[in-house]
Amino acid sequence: MRMFQVCVCGEPLKLNEQPTPKPTGTEVLLKMVAAGVCHSDLHLSDGYFDLGGGKLMSLQDRGMKLPVTLGHENVGDVVAAGPEAQGVKIGARVMAHPWIGCGTCAVCRRDEENLCRAMKSLGVFSNGGYADHIVVPHPRYLIDIGDLSPERVAPLACSGVTTYGALKKVASTLASEPTVIIGAGGLGLMCIALHKAMGGHSAIVVDIDPAKREAAKQAGAAAVIDGRAADAAKQIIALTNGGAWAVIDLVGSSATARLGIDCLIKGGKYVIVGLYGGDITLSLPPVPMRAITIQGSYVGSLPETRELIDLVRRTGLPPVPVATRPLDDVNAVLNDLRAGKVIGRVVLTPA
Numbered sequence: 031m032r033m034f035q036v037c038v039c040g041e042p043l044k045l046n047e048q049p050t051p052k053p054t055g056t057e058v059l060l061k062m063v064a065a066g067v068c069h070s071d072l073h074l075s076d077g078y079f080d081l082g083g084g085k086l087m088s089l090q091d092r093g094m095k096l097p098v099t100l101g102h103e104n105v106g107d108v109v110a111a112g113p114e115a116q117g118v119k120i121g122a123r124v125m126a127h128p129w130i131g132c133g134t135c136a137v138c139r140r141d142e143e144n145l146c147r148a149m150k151s152l153g154v155f156s157n158g159g160y161a162d163h164i165v166v167p168h169p170r171y172l173i174d175i176g177d178l179s180p181e182r183v184a185p186l187a188c189s190g191v192t193t194y195g196a197l198k199k200v201a202s203t204l205a206s207e208p209t210v211i212i213g214a215g216g217l218g219l220m221c222i223a224l225h226k227a228m229g230g231h232s233a234i235v236v237d238i239d240p241a242k243r244e245a246a247k248q249a250g251a252a253a254v255i256d257g258r259a260a261d262a263a264k265q266i267i268a269l270t271n272g273g274a275w276a277v278i279d280l281v282g283s284s285a286t287a288r289l290g291i292d293c294l295i296k297g298g299k300y301v302i303v304g305l306y307g308g309d310i311t312l313s314l315p316p317v318p319m320r321a322i323t324i325q326g327s328y329v330g331s332l333p334e335t336r337e338l339i340d341l342v343r344r345t346g347l348p349p350v351p352v353a354t355r356p357l358d359d360v361n362a363v364l365n366d367l368r369a370g371k372v373i374g375r376v377v378l379t380p381a
C-alpha cells in the first residue's frame with residue numbers, strides 16, 4: 031500500500047510503501063475512498079503547537095511517533111476484517127470515527143474517548159487515511175454511510191464532530207440567542223451549517239479575510255465582522271443587544287481569544303476550539319463578577335459522531351464547499367491550506 035507520512039517534522043509528507051496489512055483480532059481494513067484535509071494536519075506535520083510567549087508544545091513529547099500517516103477524516107470500503115471483528119459487512123461504505131482512546135480507562139468506559147489520556151487517534155497517533163488503505167482497530171468506530179456522498183461525509187469525522195461538540199456546549203442559548211462564530215475557514219462553514227441544522231437562532235461570523243466573510247454570508251451568517259476592526263468587540267456587543275451569550279472560537283489565537291472574551295455578556299460562555307496558538311493575560315475579578323465561562327472543546331466522542339450522522343440524515347449534509355484532489359497532491363493541498371487559499375474543505379481521493 032502507498033501512504034503519505036510525516037517522517038521528519040517540518041518537512042513535506044513522504045510517500046512510503048509497505049505490504050497492505052492483514053487485519054488481526056478486531057481490526058478492520060478499509061480501502062480508502064475519501065480523506066478530508068484538516069488544518070490540524072499542518073500542526074501535525076510541523077510537530078508542535080504554539081503555546082505563546084515563544085513556548086512550543088512538541089507533539090512527539092505528547093506521544094506522536096514517526097513515521098505516521100496523516101489523515102483523520104476518512105471514508106472507505108470494508109475489504110477485510112480480523113476473526114474477532116463482529117458485525118462487519120465486507121463491501122460496506124463506512125466513515126471511521128478517528129478519536130479513539132485506550133478503551134479501558136474510566137473516561138473511555140463512559141464513552142468520552144476523546145478525553146482519554148492515552149489516545150490512539152487515527153492519523154495522529156496511529157496511521158491515518160492519506161493512503162490507499164487504513165486499519166481501524168475495532169468495528170465500533172465504523173459508521174455505515176450507505177449512499178451518502180463520501181466526499182461530503184469525510185469532513186464530518188473532524189470538522190463536523192468538532193463543531194457539533196462545541197455547539198452542544200452552548201445548547202442552552204442556541205435557539206434563543208445569536209451565536210458568535212470566530213473563523214470562517216473549513217471549520218467555520220461547517221459550524222454555520224450545523225448551527226442551522228441544530229435550530230440555531232442566528233450566527234454572527236468573524237473573520238479577518240474578506241473572501242472568507244463573503245463565504246460565511248453565502249452560508250447563511252446573519253452578520254459578518256472583520257476581526258481586525260478596532261471596534262470588532264463593540265460591533266458584536268451592538269449586534270447581540272449587550273453582549274454575546276455564546277462565542278465559539280475556531281481560530282484560537284491571542285487576538286481571537288481577547289475578542290471572544292471581551293464581547294461576552296454577563297453569564298456568557300466562550301468556547302475555544304481552534305489550535306492556532308498564542309496566549310492571553312486575563313484580569314481575574316471580571317471572571318466571577320461577570321460570571322463568564324471559558325471552556326475548551328476537543329473534537330468529539332463516538333456517541334456525538336453517531337448523533338451527528340443521524341442529524342445529517344434528517345437535515346441533509348452540510349452544504350460546505352468541498353473540492354476533491356488526488357491523494358498524490360497532498361503536499362500541494364497542505365501548502366494551499368497554510369497559505370489560507372482554501373475555501374471550505376479539500377478531500378483527497380486515492381487513484
Ligand SMILES: [Zn+2]
Nearest residue numbers: 068070188189
Ligand atoms: Zn481535524
Ligand SMILES: [Zn+2]
Nearest residue numbers: 132135138146
Ligand atoms: Zn482511555
